[in-house]
Amino acid sequence: MTQTAITPLLEVNQLTKRFPLRRSLALWREPPAVRAVEQVSFQINEGATYGLVGESGSGKSTIARLVLLLEKPTAGEVRFAGESIFPMRGRPLRAYRSRVQAVFQDPSSSFSPRMRVSEILGELPMLHQGLRGQARRERVSGLLELVGLPPAYAGRFPHEFSGGQRQRLAIARAISTNPRMLVLDEPVSALDVSIRAQVLNLLADLQQQLGLSYLLIAHDLAIVQQVSDMIGVLYLGHLVEECPSEELTAQPLHPYTRALLSAVPVPDPARRAKALPLQGEIPSALDPPPGCVFHTRCPLALPRCAAEEPPLITVAPHHQVACHLVPGQVSP
């Protein structure tokens, strides 16, 4: 495969994160822990978008926080342009922080209310590139223009903006360090329906113009599919399926992926869901089911599923699934 020749920009290898509970009653036993992320691996190529989907608590934000060095891993590594990020200190660490920036769901909470747009957008270019005075002002205007805001807004405060405009501002700040990758954690979920398309299109345009890579996290499958090249499906901290974005709807293989897809309400009354919804709820990450983590809700589960954890196997180029029935009884 020619694909394998390309070094991925971001490599996540066997990443694991457990949050131990404070009080451990029995010191001699392993303290109980929330298993947020369990041995997750994936790669993001230069200029590509990797979408992570999964329900609440599946570990999406924890992975984002690990990649952003806001959290320490329990095990595993993340490599950026070949360099392992967790051991980074000093100059390489500062460089990594400017190369990988983030946009979160609620932009208002991440702005200091007393800072003007010119300061918000000028801060990082000053710190990272030493831009001052006229050069800094020009950079701020340029950033505003890139995200479709009038340069005249440089003197305004964040609270004078609408939700959609504030998200544009958050994107402008994220690209102000000339990053190579953006981590986007639910970037449009807080926005009005009519504004979401504007922001998604802006992200697509910036990716084209600046050659950015994205790690996109969202619970809305249609949005993730619209934007992503590759998609990873998480369930209780486990990556259960990974495939190119087109194959997600054309050839979903994992029973959870299928259930998730059929639960998405399609905005077309001629395509009403026929399948009965998935029963039950996501089990606690404190005490995840043994064997396949999905077996307690899986309509196809066999006795083996409760006992043995299915490995992630490659079923087609770039398509991986962790299910005992694949390949096998699950017809494509």
Add this chain to the structure above:
Amino acid sequence: MTAAERAPLLQVRDLRTYFYTRAGVVKAVDGVDFAVQRGEIVGLVGESGSGKSNVCLSILNLVPKPAGRIVSGEIVLEGTNLLGLSERAMRTVRGRDVAMILQDPLSSLNPVFTVGDQVGEALRVHGRVSGDLRERVIGALQKVHIPGASTRLRDYPHQFSGGMRQRVMAAIAISCAPKLLLADEPTTALDVTIQAQFLQLMRELREGDLGILYVTHDLGVVAQLCDRVLVMYAGQIVESGTVEQVFHAPRHPYTAALISSVPVLGAKRRRLYQIEGQPPNPLAPPAGCRFHPRCPQADDQCRAAMPEPATDGNVTYRCWHPLNGRLSVTP
């Protein structure tokens, strides 16, 4: 069939609910007309601030006072204009005829009483207890598919997941066998698989005569669940009709644009259609058609005068230049 039975369950006419704030008057609901039939699920869809919640609050006469006031209109439930009732009579209507489910069930459930107590209380208040209350509570919880109902009734609300809490709310809401259920974004905070379970529950509940007004900003939920839809923009219903008509042949440019801007699973597009501009400032909505600053077809007439609702077949819309019945906005 008597005339009263043929008349809609709920008929809302020219409803206007305004907020008198220091900064000015917010016309949260501004001349809204619609009906809900028995056994029908009507979707009320619109963006944040379009007035959806205030339509529901107006029906229950619970608009926050003193700033908020219903300034005109009629809300007729089975022949009775609710706006003419005393607060006392209205309290009976709220408990017995009209029930409501909100987005955040934790705010409506009492944290210090068990779920069983709260469902039991709802059953008792409405005088629907014959026989063993415990059995009735278990029955009510089973009806909304809460697993292990006989043991779970001893649990407190915080011990329930979001999806289960919403089912408890549904159990309480239907405990009085209401005629009309108002559901205000009940699944917005839920995961899709849990939302799908809740939508299934809604479908089961309306098999009877229950009429449901289902508020959401999710067009997908409307398409999957509802019989008819009301599209709200800046305090007005700009289009209404059966879901088939509105989704497949929208007449109002806003409806068409909204439908086109939503990504659809399995149909990746290079770019999404995008509605330009921002939702209007509630304190100073645009003159004329409220959508005109964002409408690709707006002309002088649209800027000058507000279009009145016009009906064509089973669709009603407010637009000077209605689309010709095809999804005709192109990205």
